[in-house]
Amino acid sequence: MPSIASLRLIDFRSYAALDAAFEPSVVALYGPNGAGKTNLLEAVSLLAPGRGLRQAGVGSLARVEDGMSQPAWGINAQLHSLEGDIDDPTRISIGQVPEHPRKRQLKIDGRPATGPELARRLSLLWLTPAQDRLFSGAASDRRKFIDRYALAFAPDHGTNASRFEKARTERNRLLSENVSDRLWYEAIEADLSNYGARVAQARMTTVTNLQIEVSARKTAFPQSLIGLDGNLENRFADGADLTTVAEDYRAQLASTRSIDLRAGRTLIGPHRTELHVTHAEKAMPAALCSTGEQKALLIGLILAQARAVHDKEPILLLDEVAAHLDAVRRAALAEELLDLGLQIFMTGTDQSLFSDFGARAQFFHVADGALANLDGMEE
Amino acid sequence: MSKHSVSPEIDRLISLLAKLPGLGPRSARRAALALLKKPEALMKPLALAMGDAAENISTCSTCGNVDASNPCNICATPTRDNTTICVVQDVSDLWAMERAGAFRGQYHVLGGTLSALDGVRPEDLNIANLIRRAGEGRVAEVILAMNATVDGQTTAHYITDHLETTGVKVSRLAHGVPVGGELDYLDDGTITAAMKSRRPF
Numbered sequence: 127m128p129s130i131a132s133l134r135l136i137d138f139r140s141y142a143a144l145d146a147a148f149e150p151s152v153v154a155l156y157g158p159n160g161a162g163k164t165n166l167l168e169a170v171s172l173l174a175p176g177r178g179l180r181q182a183g184v185g186s187l188a189r190v191e192d193g194m195s196q197p198a199w200g201i202n203a204q205l206h207s208l209e210g211d212i213d214d215p216t217r218i219s220i221g222q223v224p225e226h227p228r229k230r231q232l233k234i235d236g237r238p239a240t241g242p243e244l245a246r247r248l249s250l251l252w253l254t255p256a257q258d259r260l261f262s263g264a265a266s267d268r269r270k271f272i273d274r275y276a277l278a279f280a281p282d283h284g285t286n287a288s289r290f291e292k293a294r295t296e297r298n299r300l301l302s303e304n305v306s307d308r309l310w311y312e313a314i315e316a317d318l319s320n321y322g323a324r325v326a327q328a329r330m331t332t333v334t335n336l337q338i339e340v341s342a343r344k345t346a347f348p349q350s351l352i353g354l355d356g357n358l359e360n361r362f363a364d365g366a367d368l369t370t371v372a373e374d375y376r377a378q379l380a381s382t383r384s385i386d387l388r389a390g391r392t393l394i395g396p397h398r399t400e401l402h403v404t405h406a407e408k409a410m411p412a413a414l415c416s417t418g419e420q421k422a423l424l425i426g427l428i429l430a431q432a433r434a435v436h437d438k439e440p441i442l443l444l445d446e447v448a449a450h451l452d453a454v455r456r457a458a459l460a461e462e463l464l465d466l467g468l469q470i471f472m473t474g475t476d477q478s479l480f481s482d483f484g485a486r487a488q489f490f491h492v493a494d495g496a497l498a499n500l501d502g503m504e505e
Numbered sequence: 506m507s508k509h510s511v512s513p514e515i516d517r518l519i520s521l522l523a524k525l526p527g528l529g530p531r532s533a534r535r536a537a538l539a540l541l542k543k544p545e546a547l548m549k550p551l552a553l554a555m556g557d558a559a560e561n562i563s564t565c566s567t568c569g570n571v572d573a574s575n576p577c578n579i580c581a582t583p584t585r586d587n588t589t590i591c592v593v594q595d596v597s598d599l600w601a602m603e604r605a606g607a608f609r610g611q612y613h614v615l616g617g618t619l620s621a622l623d624g625v626r627p628e629d630l631n632i633a634n635l636i637r638r639a640g641e642g643r644v645a646e647v648i649l650a651m652n653a654t655v656d657g658q659t660t661a662h663y664i665t666d667h668l669e670t671t672g673v674k675v676s677r678l679a680h681g682v683p684v685g686g687e688l689d690y691l692d693d694g695t696i697t698a699a700m701k702s703r704r705p706f
Contacts, residue, residue, distance in 0.1 A: 136621040143626060202624030221622035224655045231622050235524070 128205035129469035137189040137196040139165035140495045149488045154480040157492035163473035174250040175241030184230045197224040252443035261412035268401040278435040280328035290321035302390040319376035326358035326396045339430035346458030347426035349406040356399030421450045442470040448479040457482045569614030569631045586610040588645040618656040640671040649677040
């Protein structure tokens with residue numbers, strides 16, 4: 127998969143108009159707080175299906191001038207074309223048009239396209255300060271975290287997860303309205319167990335692959351032990367196959383229907399799964415580690431994921447990562463990232479945070495909605 | 506269709522055809538097959554015609570039209586009225602105007618409309634050239650024949666603002682009931698526009 131050759135932003139967040147060209151290697155963005163570094167990272171993150179690294183709604187992305195949101199905004203990216211003999215780089219356009227104020231528009235090479243088509247062109251991984259509380263925060267955030275990683279191993283994981291959620295919503299509706307039609311339940315539970323088992327299986331595959339990558343390489347970042355605790359995931363861990371797990375879950379749903387009826391919702395399934403991460407060396411749950419160690423564990427995980435899905439050439443977005451690290455780990459991070467050989471966008475408040483990259487990265491100073499590269503040339 | 510079952514020549518032909526507007530992978534496969542079935546009658550003449558066009562056709566440096574000569578045939582025709590310029594988005598719009606035969610002046614092709622989504626900014630369009638032409642003194646009127654879309658109208662406003670300094674008359678095409686159209690089928694916006702720009706009968 128290609129990397130981003132150039133980016134053009136129009137009326138996006140703090141940028142009225144921006145043109146920037148990027149190398150397919152490490153891109154370091156530095157500048158004061160509020161300069162627009164994360165906005166740029168967010169623009170790149172929107173080139174993957176979903177709501178980007180801030181999880182922002184479509185209405186909040188337009189540039190605001192004199193208290194008024196601009197009616198239209200756009201992100202245009204040209205991708206480095208690595209394959210084929212024809213020099214015709216792909217262009218991705220994401221934005222909003224005044225005619226459809228609540229709809230995000232997506233085009234590939236000028237033609238309307240869908241999220242899955244976009245996912246086939248670009249693969250993105252990101253780490254943001256918002257994830258600093260991942261281990262101590264809500265279990266649902268950890269499930270989201272592993273589900274996002276799972277997309278790289280099982281492309282239909284997103285579809286399966288949303289079908290599972292739809293079936294679960296249906297079943298919960300029946301339960302809360304005290305419906306007692308057995309055949310109706312059975313029809314829904316057939317779907318629920320089928321997709322639930324697939325979701326759990328994809329998560330297990332992900333965690334297994336991730337653990338292999340984590341254990342295979344000793345870095346300056348602490349190794350984690352990654353585990354899933356969930357009814358279905360545990361069955362896979364014991365060696366059961368997809369059909370068995372789905373069948374057993376289906377039987378379980380049927381037998382717990384009366385308990386679920388009293389609760390008014392579905393009590394067992396992959397929607398209750400917990401992701402456990404342990405600091406391997408200290409044998410300490412990640413949630414109990416210091417903030418700095420938690421960050422280091424997270425960096426270890428994203429590096430492992432990048433190696434695990436390396437054939438997809440993911441683009442990494444690392445927001446304010448270097449600032450939390452001591453000098454030794456900062457130097458180690460630079461070497462690890464350069465070793466990946468991927469396109470990596472990083473932000474930091476000060477250029478010195480990236481000194482370990484030396485001449486091996488492309489530097490941009492970000493200020494007042496504009497980018498200037500190292501020798502002060504306006505892009 | 507697996508990559509192994511189709512030769513790279515055909516694969517390349519299909520993937521190039523699929524880049525054309527209006528063609529997707531499926532219709533590109535159909536087009537490629539149709540060409541392959543008639544190599545002498547269709548495929549080779551098409552290749553020749555494409556090579557010929559690629560060799561000889563250029564963009565008119567005055568108006569942005571495409572033609573074998575520069576300036577283009579329309580700009581070079583002395584009998585055409587050179588005091589009015591009709592501004593259109595694309596060459597296809599110029600052709601539509603010429604098909605109608607309703608205009609005997611000169612054209613100016615912008616090459617698109619302003620669009621944040623598509624990353625089109627004023628400097629990407631042939632606007633500076635238009636302002637220069639309009640300021641040459643001989644031009645009395647600029648007619649904006651943009652599409653009645655939001656992007657088209659935004660572009661029209663932008664150009665109008667920039668033409669103010671030249672002092673030429675700026676007009677735009679009417680919006681309203683199409684010839685042969687029924688009111689019942691029109692949307693509210695069109696009816697409102699038609700009512701606003703009604704004329705003495």
